[in-house]
Amino acid sequence: MINTKYKARKPVQKRGIITRKKIIDAAVDEFTEKGYHNTNAMAIAIKAGVATGTFYSYFNDKKDIMIEIIKVIYADLSKKTLVDFQVTVSDNAMENYKECRRVVQYMIDIFHTAYVERPRLFEQIYAMVILDKDIYQVNREERHKIFTQLMFNLKDYADYIKVKDIETASRLLFISGDEIVRSIQLLSKEDDRKKMLNEFVAMACKYLMLPEE
Amino acid sequence: MINTKYKARKPVQKRGIITRKKIIDAAVDEFTEKGYHNTNAMAIAIKAGVATGTFYSYFNDKKDIMIEIIKVIYADLSKKTLVDFQVTVSDNAMENYKECRRVVQYMIDIFHTAYVERPRLFEQIYAMVILDKDIYQVNREERHKIFTQLMFNLKDYADYIKVKDIETASRLLFISGDEIVRSIQLLSKEDDRKKMLNEFVAMACKYLMLPEE
Amino acid sequence: MINTKYKARKPVQKRGIITRKKIIDAAVDEFTEKGYHNTNAMAIAIKAGVATGTFYSYFNDKKDIMIEIIKVIYADLSKKTLVDFQVTVSDNAMENYKECRRVVQYMIDIFHTAYVERPRLFEQIYAMVILDKDIYQVNREERHKIFTQLMFNLKDYADYIKVKDIETASRLLFISGDEIVRSIQLLSKEDDRKKMLNEFVAMACKYLMLPEE
Amino acid sequence: MINTKYKARKPVQKRGIITRKKIIDAAVDEFTEKGYHNTNAMAIAIKAGVATGTFYSYFNDKKDIMIEIIKVIYADLSKKTLVDFQVTVSDNAMENYKECRRVVQYMIDIFHTAYVERPRLFEQIYAMVILDKDIYQVNREERHKIFTQLMFNLKDYADYIKVKDIETASRLLFISGDEIVRSIQLLSKEDDRKKMLNEFVAMACKYLMLPEE
DNA sequence: AATGAATGAGTGTTCATTCAT
DNA sequence: CATGAATGAACACTCATTCAT
DSSP states (O other), X not given: OOOOOXXXXXXXXHHHHHXXXXXXXXXXXHHHHHOGGGOOHHHHHHHHTSOHHHHHHHOSSHHHHHHHHHHHHHHHHHHHHHTTOXXXXXXXXXXXXXXXXXXXXXXXXXXXXXXXXXXXXXXXXXXXXXXXXXXXXXXXXXXXXXXXXXXXXXXXXXXXXXXSOHHHHHHHHHHHHHHHHHHXXXXXXHHHHHHHHHHHHHHHHHHHHSOOX | OOOOOOOSOXXXXXXXXXXXXXXXXXXXXXXXXXXXXXXXXXXXXXXXXXXXXXXXXXXXXXXXXXXXXXXXXXXXXXXXXXXXXOOOOOSOHHHHHHHHHHHHHHHHHHHHHHHHHSHHHHXXXXXXXXXXXXXXXXXXXXXXXXXXXXXXXXXXXXXXOOOSOHHHHHHHHHHHHHHHHHHHTTOSOHXXXXXXXXXXXXXXXXXXXXXXX | OOOOOOOSOOOOSHHHHHHHHHHHHHHHHXXXXXXXXXXXXXXXXXXXXSOHHXXXXXXXXXXXXXXXXXXXXHHHHHHHHHTTOOOOOOSOHHHHHHHHHHHHHHHHHHHHXXXXXXXXXXXXXXXXXXXXXXXXXXXXXXXXXHHHHHHHHHHTTTTTOOOSOHHHHHHHHHHHHHHHHHHHTTOSOHHHHHHHHHHHHHHHHHHHHSOOO | OOOOOOOSOOOOSHHHHHHHHHHHHHHHHHHHHHOGGGOOHHHHHHHHTSOHHHHHHHOSSHHHHHHHHHHHHHHHHHHHHHTTOXXXXXXXXXXXXXXXXXXXXXXXXXXXXXXXXXXXXXXHHHHHXXXXXXXXXXXXXXXXXXXXXXXXXXXXXXXXXXXXXXXXXXXXXXXXXXXXXXXXXXXXXXXXXXXXXXXXHHHHHHHHHSOOO
């Protein structure tokens, strides 16, 4: 069977753009409520108030729309959080320690907030990241953009940071922090979750600000 | 989680036990090669050299065998790693620091080794943990057993460890370490992976051994 | 999506063999009545009195069953027609001419009869032969078997046949005869059809028995 | 076959005629490349550089454009080949034999050339002729026009042709020749193809010029 | 106990055609 | 007139599970 695909319509008319948006919103709702594997294109279409064919005009398949959702989510996250974040570098060590804490705390908060706002959706994304190479790739690229900006903030502290390899350090904190945020959602008590986040920030600061062994 | 199902046969005869084992092994192979969602009961049965009906004599469904696999894997892991691990507590601070390093390193190694030996299988488990409540529950229980034993080793150091809440600290290290181990598999260079693990151990030791702020 | 196929069950139990036969018969009926492109797997299954899934247990797809049908048809044809065909070579030229006529006539008759018995089915096969490489290949192989046997009969006449290249001659007659048989079905009058067949036999005999220019 | 449809626009303006032509050309390309059943209206429209809606302004459906293509192709063929073909009837038998050969050869060449120039397209047409009554009807009518003209040429030879029923003879040669031309495309060697064509011309001449048995 | 045949609801996907802009 | 967005019935195919032998 020859490939006849001229797929994934890029809407040019205003109506098309609106429809595309409606479908994405419906997909977010469905994935959140039922999970990626427990919903289907038809259900998404119905929720969006369009025909199944319309879904497939805009997206090649279910995976395609998941990828689009990931892009939209991280774009929103980046826009909301990183725009006006400013770092103040002081001469006072204590001030700097506090400020560093604030940076790390901020990094955690970004992902924590995102996760807390849509935990079910993020869970689906995390699982898909594991299960699918393409989803993994897209997720990685989108997170890398945010990661790069966080790196940039840490660099202002270069003089006060005692770890030698700042890049590896950033990566380590990024991965750990990201996972801590995800894992603590599974804790039942709000108290436990806070304790864990605080502990992580403490660990990160000690690690960054204290001299190498 | 109360299991109301009664169907799955518990083999008592030797032949039954062997058949059950063959099916589990086949399922491990299939999940590893194709992933949980891309495998079906028939494929597992064929690989095990039994009829599809036989599969359903021993397991209620696909999820049931996944749960069984998780139990077997962690039981093996626990048996292999924790049996003869011994900690030496000294009076010398430097020695203790080294020994602490060894403990943390060991903890990392356990999961690192397990992951490295069957990365594809562990990926599937991690994803299922997110996607399915029952799998999550079983995974949590099994890991808790190992976690408890690691905790026990850390407690020997109570006097030399400066963090106040040793339980939260253990949990933090457990989650972070576990995720670091998983994430570094995605790094392409062996060097980068080693660097990240070393960095984690350094962070953990600093965090544990240095006085609270 | 990884290929999980363990398809096209080869029935081992008696029940399976009967079911397979029922499905083939139903497919012949459907293709004959509605044409290959106007029927579907489900309709075939229903006509066979089985579930759609059962259809796909025995055949990978619609094309697969078409191939099977072609094989069965030509096998039957070969069995029915070529078993007891005997050629008598005489010293008398007139007798030989008549006998030759008989051979050519026989060749025509085989395919004519087959076509006339199931014209709608053969039309579908002919069309599929054009449209699909795999079908073309299978059809070619099956016809080649019959062709080879016809060739063998013509060879008894080697001394009385005046064309130099007997193989090309055989092929030419095979292709022409085959197509004449097909084309005349489109003629509305039985008389016209007979006339055309007779004319073809005349042409073939003249061509074969008369000396080269 | 009475066409009760009224939808398809008959363009009168120059722009409309050009658009219609563009769509037909695109359809020819698509049918040639992918085959009739693997092409859809949208693909044709895109290739023609128009909207799908425009396609349906000019043609009622996919079949409609196929019919149009058949008409155009045979009209072109007729125009190109039959316009200036002249037959010279001589008193010399040898000359006449040669001339007859030329006529038959010419007939073959017309279809051979047409087929060779667009084999994939003609295959599609041949298949559609079998599968669809309307296509069959149109094809028959168009070919009949050419056939009539060829007949006309053969009639100049009436005195030198020994077959009684010249109409049946013409038909026979027409069908056989047509199919030979189609079938030899499947032979891999150019040599074999030539041999078969020569053989056919030889057979036709013998048949036509030699006295009835 | 074991087999493997049978089930059928469900899924992703296509495309000829219509219609609002 | 032209556009391209929207439709939705239809189809090929899958697979967890049951059941007759």
